[in-house]
Amino acid sequence: MKKLVEKYGFLWKSLLFVFVALMIYLLGDFPRRNALKETISLLTIISFILMINQFYLTRGFRFIDGKGRMSDIVRMHKLIGYLSVSILLIHPFLVVLPRQFEGGVKPITAFWEIISTYNNPAVLLGICGWAAILTMAVTSAYRRKLFKNYIKWxxxxxxxxxxxxxxxxxxxxxxxxxxxxxxxxxxLVLMAGGYVTIVRTYISDIRRGDKWRIRDSKSVEDSSLP
Amino acid sequence: MVVEQINGCIGCGTCVKVCPTDVFRLDSKSGKAIVKYPEDCQICHLCRLYCPVDAITITPEKSLPVIVSWG
Structure with missing residues (x-):
């Protein structure tokens, strides 16, 4: 048990984000609706928080925590990633699903109304974001076929x-x-923290890459000497 | 006020069209629906039933069960 806690200890820390979001949901002054609608809302909130949390389940996480094996972190990153992306991909359809069980507008009509409304940029952003996470999911699933170079991927x-x-x-x-x-x-705080974590990792990569390049070029020069 | 909250409005204007007593308007700045004439609301629930994103919440105290025909 102790080993398990040590191995996946990082996961509990990241689930703290979900806990905070749930507390805000429970304590906030939001109108409560029926169980299906509230479940869909909760699923979406948790998936979105877990998507932001993915920034922390990376190599950058080791800057913060210093514990946890990278292979375990990557395993969790993949599992949570595929799960939360799947829920976010069906989110536009889940939003209109309860209409099937109510009078008034039908789900297909509601869905068409949503995707054809551009009075404010929010819907357009949603469609673009949906396409972006779909791309992310497809490229992740076919990574080995699409990318030969790991750094580029x-x-x-x-x-x-x-x-x-x-x-x-x-x-x-x-x-x-x-x-x-x-x-x-x-x-905003979680996203800003995630961006800092990932950008910091990439900057350190570039710095390290430069050192390697200098070292490699020196060794090439040395080997060319008679 | 009968319409308690409008959360997540996409600004499609369906509520403006379906409301028989002309309670709603689209805000010119945000492009979202606003309750312009709350005193005219007759609690018919049409706005709530026809909103594609289910953005409109009607005060529970003033809500009546909606009769839906099944035939």
Whole structure:
């Protein structure tokens, strides 16, 4: 048990984000609806928080924690990533699902109304974000076929993660049913922290890469000497 | 006020169209629906039923069960 706690200890710390979001949801002054609608809302909030949390389940996490094996962190990163992306991908359909069980507008009509409304940028941002996370999921699933070079893949994935989370974050801030001031602050703080973590990792990579390049070029020069 | 909150409005204007007593307007700045004439609301629930994102919440104290035909 102690070994398990040591091995996956990092996971508990990252689940703290979910706990804080749930507390804001429970204590916030949001109108309560039926169980299906509230479950869908909760699933979406948790998935979005876990998506932000993915920034912390990376190599950058070791700067913060210093514990946990990288292979365990990557395993959790993949598991949580595929789970939360799947939920976020079906989110546009989940939003209209309860309409099936109510009078009034039908789910297909509601869905068409949503994707054809561009009075404010929120819906367009949602569609772009949806496409971005779909790209992220597909490229992750076919990484070995699409990318021969691991460094190129890592950079592509990191940049795409920053772009998609920025788009989705803006969508959530504009449209989120449960995005009150405290929830917005939580999203912004977590996202800012995640960006810093990932950018810091990349900067350290570049610095280290330069050192390697200098060392390699020196060794080449040395070997060319008679 | 009968309409308690409008959360997550996408600004499609469906509530403006379906409201029989013309309670809603689209805000020109945000592009989202606002309750312009709350005193005219007759609690018919049409806005709530036809909102595609279910953004409108009606005060529970003033809500009546909606009768939906099944035929």
């Amino acid at each position: 890592r950079t592509f994935h990191g940049v795409l993660a920053i772009v998609s989370l920025t788009i989705l974050g803006y969508h959530v801030l504009l449209l989120g049913r449960h995005s009150n001031l405290v929830m917005k602050a939580l999203y």
